[in-house]
Amino acid sequence: MKNTTTKMDVKLTPTMSYKVDWLSFTFPEDSKITRKQILDYLAYDEDMFDAIPARYFYNSGMSIGYYVNIFFNDPAKEISRNSSKTVNFQFTGVGCTDLGTHLEEIYSSKNYEANWIKLFKWLVKIGCKITRVDYALDDFKGECNFELMIKHLKAGYYRSVKKTYSINRAADQKKHSNGCSIYLGGMPKGGAGSSGIIYGRLYKKMDEYKAKKQLPPMIARESGVWDRYEISFSKKKAQAVVEQTIKANSIGEIYFGVLRSLVEFLNPTKNQNGNYYRNKDKWQVCPWWENFLRHAKKVKVGSDVQKLVSIADLLQWIRTAVAPSLRLLEQIGLERNFDIYSLIKRCDVEFSKKQKRLLLDSRHVPDRLLQQYLKEFVEGYDN
Numbered sequence: 046m047k048n049t050t051t052k053m054d055v056k057l058t059p060t061m062s063y064k065v066d067w068l069s070f071t072f073p074e075d076s077k078i079t080r081k082q083i084l085d086y087l088a089y090d091e092d093m094f095d096a097i098p099a100r101y102f103y104n105s106g107m108s109i110g111y112y113v114n115i116f117f118n119d120p121a122k123e124i125s126r127n128s129s130k131t132v133n134f135q136f137t138g139v140g141c142t143d144l145g146t147h148l149e150e151i152y153s154s155k156n157y158e159a160n161w162i163k164l165f166k167w168l169v170k171i172g173c174k175i176t177r178v179d180y181a182l183d184d185f186k187g188e189c190n191f192e193l194m195i196k197h198l199k200a201g202y203y204r205s206v207k208k209t210y211s212i213n214r215a216a217d218q219k220k221h222s223n224g225c226s227i228y229l230g231g232m233p234k235g236g237a238g239s240s241g242i243i244y245g246r247l248y249k250k251m252d253e254y255k256a257k258k259q260l261p262p263m264i265a266r267e268s269g270v271w272d273r274y275e276i277s278f279s280k281k282k283a284q285a286v287v288e289q290t291i292k293a294n295s296i297g298e299i300y301f302g303v304l305r306s307l308v309e310f311l312n313p314t315k316n317q318n319g320n321y322y323r324n325k326d327k328w329q330v331c332p333w334w335e336n337f338l339r340h341a342k343k344v345k346v347g348s349d350v351q352k353l354v355s356i357a358d359l360l361q362w363i364r365t366a367v368a369p370s371l372r373l374l375e376q377i378g379l380e381r382n383f384d385i386y387s388l389i390k391r392c393d394v395e396f397s398k399k400q401k402r403l404l405l406d407s408r409h410v411p412d413r414l415l416q417q418y419l420k421e422f423v424e425g426y427d428n
Contacts, residue, residue, distance in 0.1 A: 059264060060185040063300050064145070065161050066138045066275060067179035069283075070168055071131040074118065078171050080132050086167070088147045089113065102128040112140035126289075137385045158296050160332050177282045180276050183250070187270040188337050191225055191249065197310045197331070198227070204325055205229060206307040207244070215256070224252035229307045241280025243346060245307040248273055276303055278346065285347035304346025310334040356415075357408045360422045 068132060072078060094115070095108040102125045103116040114135040118124045134178045169174065197203050198210055207230035209396050215224045229245035251271035254261045263270040278286045293307035311328040313321050322328060374385040396404065410418075 059190070060268065061182070062157075063180060063182045063297055064157070065141050065178065065296070066173075066181040067177055068136045068144070069134065069177040070140055070173040070175050071129070072171070072173045074130050074132055078317060080117065083134065086151070087144065088151055092383050101133060103133065104128070109143075110138045110139075112143065114140075115289075118270075124141075131174075138179075145322065161296060162291060162294060169288065169291065175287045177277070177279045178283045178287055179278070180286075180296060180303075182274040182300065182304075184274065185264050185268045185270055186273040187272060189272070189333065190270070191227070191247070194247070194310060195226060197226075202311045202313060202328075204265075204311055206306050206415045207231075207308075224256060225249050231350070231368075239280060240347070241278065241282035243276065243278050243282050243286075243303070243307070244279075245304065246273075246277070248275070262289045274304065276300065276307065282347050289344065290347065297339075298341065299344055301338050301341035303346060305338050305341055306343045306345060356403065356410055357418050357421075359403065360418055364422055 056132065059065075060305040070084075081091065089109070091107075094113075095109075095110050097108045097111070097114070099106045099116060101116055103118055104122040104124055106114065106116045108114045116133040116135070118128055118130070145157065145160070148164060149155055151162050152163055154160055165175075180310040195212055211228045211231065211233050213226045213228065226246055226248035230242065230248070231244060248271040249271070251261060251265055251269070254265075254271070260266075261271055286299060286303070290296055293299055310331045310333075311325060312331050314328045315321055316327075363423070378385050
């Protein structure tokens with residue numbers, strides 16, 4: 046990729062460059078746009094594809110080397126009742142590299158970032174739904190020390206929107222390293238759901254290539270280093286990050302901003318009394334990580350970071366969603382001889398973590414402000 050400058054004035058060089066490393070999108074099979082029209086736009090000929098086994102409840106599939114895949118329903122075949130009425134395009138890491146070369150010809154431009162943003166705009170314009178996109182940063186200089194990052198994680202010297210992290214080390218029988226990966230976040234117990242997920246994977250790509258006895262790029266062979274920092278977005282998160290990328294007109298700005306949200310490595314910081322701050326929000330970001338992030342600001346994608354509910358929010362929700370139902374049950378109770386409020390008091394329930402947090406926060410709400418909230422809850426309230 047050629048040198049590029051993002052809005053953050055971050056100059057990306059051949060030794061530090063980002064890429065789109067996975068792209069999947071769908072569009073309705075009854076859409077005005079057709080599979081062939083999309084292939085024509087992307088400069089792919091249907092004759093280049095081979096038939097492959099169907100997946101994801103579609104009844105048909107076609108592929109170029111399993112790196113550009115299309116799944117769809119052939120009306121001449123039996124269609125699963127679980128199948129969506131869409132056509133699914135999938136570009137793997139190799140597929141995105143191949144698509145990148147096509148974009149250079151389509152847009153007559155070597156500007157990698159601008160080309161992909163143009164493609165994103167076109168896909169959104171024609172009504173495609175982005176179902177997965179991966180952004181990756183390739184570091185051929187080794188700006189960050191993996192062992193140092195792991196040390197900070199294990200010591201708790203970090204800040205993250207994710208609750209979990211994991212470390213995976215691979216080695217052969219002779220205990221030679223086959224790679225080291227740091228995962229930020231993971232799959233929720235109930236699955237990703239329609240909202241999708243965001244997770245990060247930081248790993249030593251060079252070790253992976255050596256283990257597979259593959260020939261790395263010349264730049265990696267010359268430097269001896271190839272570290273990859275990958276962020277994967279799925280479902281609604283994928284759609285949201287693409288729309289934010291279009292709005293920012295920058296892949297780099299969004300990438301670094303999301304990476305900062307995923308993890309900030311910290312140095313324990315002391316207050317004026319010489320004691321360490323108990324609140325990590327007051328700890329300083331490690332200079333080496335700050336430099337790596339190019340001082341980017343945090344970026345929140347979709348609803349990944351939920352706003353904490355306040356007592357005012359809770360009262361408003363009760364007023365609009367709960368009070369009418371309670372009044373109804375109160376009236377039914379009068380007619381059928383039961384007291385809904387007595388029954389509620391007898392319910393054996395425990396507060397959730399968020400509710401416990403709200404209880405603690407409520408104790409610090411000034412009386413004057415609490416009175417204002419209650420007046421808004423019931424007009425004319427005065428005490």
